[in-house]
Amino acid sequence: MPARSPLLSWLAVVSVMLGIFVIVTTEILPIGLLTSIGSSFVISDGMAGLMMTMPGFLAAIAAPLATVVTGRVDRRVMLAAFVLLLALANFLAAVASGYWLMLVSRVLVGITIGGFWSIGAGLAGRLVPVESVPRATAVIFAAVPLGSVLGVPLGTFVGGLAGWRTAFLAMGILTLGVFGLLVAVVPPLPAERATNLRMLTGTLRVSRLAVALTFIIVLAHFGAYTYVTPFLEQVSAGLITIYLLTYGVAGIAGNFIAGSTVTRHPRATFATAATMIATATLLLPLLGTTDPGAVVLLILWGTAYGAVPVCSQTWFAKAAPNSPEASSVLFTASFQATLSLGALTGGVIVDHSSPATVMTLAGLTALLLVPAVARRPAQAGSNVRS
16 A cells, blocks of 8 residues: 555544544444333333344344455445445434334444444554554444443433434434544545355454353443443433443543553453442442442443453453454454343343333342453463463
């Protein structure tokens, strides 16, 4: 590739980060608007949780499928196409006349997640010089906590002022802006080594422990976090935006803390995050029924979850260091599949019991990760040593 100015190179990195930001925000936006959307369509909280389940399942399928089918297509073209699809999904949600149409929009979100994440997560090495790749990767992954700290609270705030449809309309307009930036600053990115099914199955074999750890922690987190709004409304309905903003700020801190420790101490970092999530969710029904208690536990929870994507991606990368795109595909697929399963499981529980019960069961699930991380790396994830 011809040499590019540092400014254009970093603008390209930022555009990919913003692409992931609008994807993450759109995916988890229903969490803050769950009750109001459910009321509009006269459905239960558990049924409304399908808005989180649908994208996750579709993303798990789309990640390997889109990567293999489009393996020889310019990656810039694919990124732009997926962002346009996301804009369409947001506009469709804003005008949905029935819940079925809302779920159709969420299917489009799932396809976008699987395709864009699998390509974008590993692009840093093609956008900046080799010495800047670690910093560029951190910038791209900062989109995940940013989606929580800015996207969901602001979406919830807009939804409270002007209705949940306006929140999705605003996301659609923002997504179009990201599309324009991507087209303007990302250089042509011809496909390099195409990822095929054989490469994916080989990477899966050596990444079994990474898949297991991701399953446990993401199941616990999203089983509870999808229904955190109904729980917090019992504490103080007027402070939902503040609660979610507090959680998101803590998530950004957790992301950068984990980024500085996970390379040297992957096991300790992952185990600490799991323990903190378990502590927060187990104590919320007991100590989170007041404003101070809820805020403290949400800070603990947010800090811990901010570390989870960094930890999980690190385990996948270390398990298969010679197949970065295949590792990224498996990370995306396993993460999204478990996210949807967690939302679905939590929905069934919350419809038959209460949000507090969901929190307790999630905490007990998160505790399972600690002995799993302590396992000796025999057959899977054998490159993760400490």
